[in-house]
Amino acid sequence: DVVMTQSPPSLPVTLGQPASISCRSSQSLEYSDGNSYLNWFQQRPGQSPRRLIYKASNRDSGVPDRFSGSGSGTDFTLKISRVEAEDVGVYYCMQVTHWPPYTFGQGTKLEIK
Amino acid sequence: QVQLVESGGGVVQPGRSLRLSCAASGFTFSSYALHWVRQAPGKGLQWVTLISYDESNKFYADSVKGRFTISRDNSKNTLYLQMDSLRAEDTAVYYCARGGIGDDWAYFDYWGQGTLVTVSS
Numbered sequence: 001d002v003v004m005t006q007s008p009p010s011l012p013v014t015l016g017q018p019a020s021i022s023c024r025s026s027q028s029l030e031y032s033d034g035n036s037y038l039n040w041f042q043q044r045p046g047q048s049p050r051r052l053i054y055k056a057s058n059r060d061s062g063v064p065d066r067f068s069g070s071g072s073g074t075d076f077t078l079k080i081s082r083v084e085a086e087d088v089g090v091y092y093c094m095q096v097t098h099w100p101p102y103t104f105g106q107g108t109k110l111e112i113k
Numbered sequence: 114q115v116q117l118v119e120s121g122g123g124v125v126q127p128g129r130s131l132r133l134s135c136a137a138s139g140f141t142f143s144s145y146a147l148h149w150v151r152q153a154p155g156k157g158l159q160w161v162t163l164i165s166y167d168e169s170n171k172f173y174a175d176s177v178k179g180r181f182t183i184s185r186d187n188s189k190n191t192l193y194l195q196m197d198s199l200r201a202e203d204t205a206v207y208y209c210a211r212g213g214i215g216d217d218w219a220y221f222d223y224w225g226q227g228t229l230v231t232v233s234s
Contacts, residue, residue: 039221041158048208048224049150049158060222092158096219100172102148102160 002027002098006091006105012113019080021108023093028073029056030097036072037097043107044089052091053078080110088112115139115223117209122228125199135192135209135225143167143187146212148221149194151205161207162194163218177203199232206230 003026013019029036040053051060053069056076066081080087093105121133135147149161162183163172171183182195192209206227213220 037219039219041221043158048226049210049221050224051220051222054220054222090157094158094221096221099219100160100163101174102163102219104158104160107157 001101002029002095002103004093004095004103004105006093006108009106009108011108011110013080013083013110014113015085016082019083019087019110021078021091021093021110023071023076023078023105025074025076025095027098029076029095030073036076037095038069038071038076039094039096040067040069040078041092041094042087042089043092044086047089049092083110083112085112115211117211117223117225119207119209119225119228122207122230124231124233126234127200127232129199130195130197131199131230133194133196133207133228133230135194137190137192137209137211140211142190144214145220146214146218147183147185147192148210148212149183149192150208150210150221150224151203152208152227153202153205156205159205163212164192165218166214196230199230201232204230204232 005024036056038056041049043049057069090107116138118136164183180198184193208227209225211223212218
């Protein structure tokens with residue numbers, strides 16, 4: 001199974017400041033078509049997960065442009081350019097290249113400092 | 114708009130069975146693969162199982178293989194998860210999530226609100 005490792009586990013951020021979450025995979029996520037099939041999800045307190053980013057860098061419809069994804073192969077990053085109060089929650093990366101099983105990172109809890 | 118609504122959760126004793134349902138609307142249900150994903154209390158997300166659009170392919174996490182069965186009724190736009198021989202470690206919120214169409218079964222672009230399963234004596 002592909003192991004997904006996120007860091008940091010907890011991320012205190014001041015409102016208006018940037019935030020960055022790292023996700024590393026135990027195997028390259030690059031598929032034969034050249035894409036890395038890596039999703040990012042946001043889970044606000046008490047809510048279901050919401051997909052933010054797919055194929056490493058494609059932002060979902062309705063996701064604010066302060067969210068961006070980058071990376072390929074085994075190293076990926078989710079960046080928030082200016083954190084807002086509504087961004088509080090847990091962020092997960094998930095690989096969908098090598099399956100089954102599909103595997104998630106352990107999560108990064110973003111909180112306001 | 115796409116909606117996924119899970120039901121069927123509850124408290125069940127170890128070794129017993131439970132069946133979850135996920136009612137879908139707002140998209141062509143019969144064209145999409147579908148998943149179940151679970152989240153133990155205070156823990157992260159764990160993929161459980163996948164079913165293709167026509168039920169011809171099913172995949173399971175090792176932790177539930179042989180105990181859980183995924184199925185769907187495309188005439189009722191409903192996904193099911195039959196859970197047998199339940200264990201305490203199966204306690205979790207269970208989410209259904211939309212997969213994809215064609216060769217890509219892993220959209221995970223829409224999720225239900227989840228249903229809580231508690232396995233306890």
